[in-house]
Amino acid sequence: LRKIRFEEGAAPIPITEAEKEELEKTGLRYFDVTETDLEAVRAARIGAGDLNFVASFPSGPTHQTQVNAIISTLSLENLKTDLAVLTAYNNRYYRSTTGTAASNDLLAKLQTIASAAPGTGGAITVKSFTNTFTMPSLIARIEGTNPTAPVVIVGAHLDSINQSSPSGGRAPGADDDGTGCVNLIEAFRKLTAAGFKPANPVEFHWYAGEEGGLLGSAAIAKSYANANTAVRGMLQLDMTAYVKPGSTPVVGFITDYVDASLTAFVKTLIPAYLSNIGVSESKCGYGCSDHASWTSAGYSSAFPFESTFSTSNPVIHSDRDTVTAAGFDWNHAHEFTKLAVAFLMELSLDGSTPTGSTTVIPTTTSTPTSTTRAMTTTTTSTRNNDDDDDNQQLSLVVAKLPMGVSEGIPSPSGSVSE
Numbered sequence: 001l002r003k004i005r006f007e008e009g010a011a012p013i014p015i016t017e018a019e020k021e022e023l024e025k026t027g028l029r030y031f032d033v034t035e036t037d038l039e040a041v042r043a044a045r046i047g048a049g050d051l052n053f054v055a056s057f058p059s060g061p062t063h064q065t066q067v068n069a070i071i072s073t074l075s076l077e078n079l080k081t082d083l084a085v086l087t088a089y090n091n092r093y094y095r096s097t098t099g100t101a102a103s104n105d106l107l108a109k110l111q112t113i114a115s116a117a118p119g120t121g122g123a124i125t126v127k128s129f130t131n132t133f134t135m136p137s138l139i140a141r142i143e144g145t146n147p148t149a150p151v152v153i154v155g156a157h158l159d160s161i162n163q164s165s166p167s168g169g170r171a172p173g174a175d176d177d178g179t180g181c182v183n184l185i186e187a188f189r190k191l192t193a194a195g196f197k198p199a200n201p202v203e204f205h206w207y208a209g210e211e212g213g214l215l216g217s218a219a220i221a222k223s224y225a226n227a228n229t230a231v232r233g234m235l236q237l238d239m240t241a242y243v244k245p246g247s248t249p250v251v252g253f254i255t256d257y258v259d260a261s262l263t264a265f266v267k268t269l270i271p272a273y274l275s276n277i278g279v280s281e282s283k284c285g286y287g288c289s290d291h292a293s294w295t296s297a298g299y300s301s302a303f304p305f306e307s308t309f310s311t312s313n314p315v316i317h318s319d320r321d322t323v324t325a326a327g328f329d330w331n332h333a334h335e336f337t338k339l340a341v342a343f344l345m346e347l348s349l350d351g352s353t354p355t356g357s358t359t360v361i362p363t364t365t366s367t368p369t370s371t372t373r374a375m376t377t378t379t380t381s382t383r384n385n386d387d388d389d390d391n392q393q394l395s396l397v398v399a400k401l402p403m404g405v406s407e408g409i410p411s412p413s414g415s416v417s418e
Helices: 017-023 038-047 064-071 076-087 097-115 174-193 215-226 260-273 291-296 330-348 388-400
Strands: 002-005 013-015 054-056 124-129 137-142 151-157 202-207 231-236 250-254 278-282 358-360
Touching: 002 017, 013 017, 038 215, 038 291, 054 260, 064 260, 064 330, 076 097, 076 174, 076 330, 097 124, 097 137, 097 174, 124 215, 137 174, 137 215, 151 174, 151 215, 151 330, 174 202, 174 330, 202 215, 215 291, 231 260, 231 291, 231 330, 250 260, 250 330, 260 330
Parallel strands: 151 202, 151 231, 250 278
Antiparallel strands: 002 013, 054 358, 124 137, 137 202
């Protein structure tokens, strides 16, 4: 059985593996807490006094010269090359052989990038993080001159999913979340090539199992909490290329299940380092992406998104999530690589002493909102309506959901409930 939590503070609901595969077809967001319950992790940290501190962040950027020097080297063409590799797999589903292959292949690429570094910067390590499923997560680290200082993290999720056929369906995952992955690859490539030597350690995380209930990020966040690893801040990049046709490009800051003060700091980086782009805000709900794992474990996280959540890419979780989809904008994605570099450097270089916003780490996370994530614009499921076994399993899942959670999920007949 799997234990699934749909709302903060709610008791997990036990479902079978078959029922979970049907759940993955609904577009609902949730935590799979079977192996890792971050609410329990957070409670333990509170009981031990680990959260009795104030997280502080600068009032704005203070390292423009150093940051701009790296930003000037970033390559949009590298994003295209790296993403072509990721989208070539049939899918990067976290329980598939192709998902595992994608992770292993990226590990080798990151090791190659690290080996090409000049050796004048912080020590570089690249490793895989073993999960309870076959696809590993990846962690690349540039050591700080103070290796015990709080680590600065940027993350993305490597897995992809076809919502109609999770385990075997074609899921190129170009935007979700190939774009965030290649933002991190390029940032890592150029920082290591420049011999970047931070004061605080910096890490790049590529999570597996995000589409299965934030499995990979939850496991890593738990391991850091158990090891008493201090984290200065975590930035999640999940979908960075879509601009709704006819709209103005924005960085859409998610405001729920994040640290408000860290988010305020990241907003100051937009006019300083990005070009011709605005700022907006929206909410994405419970279990929306991997930032939620860090927030749930009691760390500070922020989530800048490609748009407002209501105007995000409508073709994710399908075989149509490709670079040729309407609204996919390479220039927009390029801006998020700049943001990743700026975030890492501004919070890790000497002299980034907090002088601005602060926030007391709360003992509870934000007020729960909708648990649904943006789904495709089609009004009918692409599942086979003749598949009675699937329909029966989905009926069982729906029957177990808390009141109000099932809004908007496919009904057993294949239509989308209102």
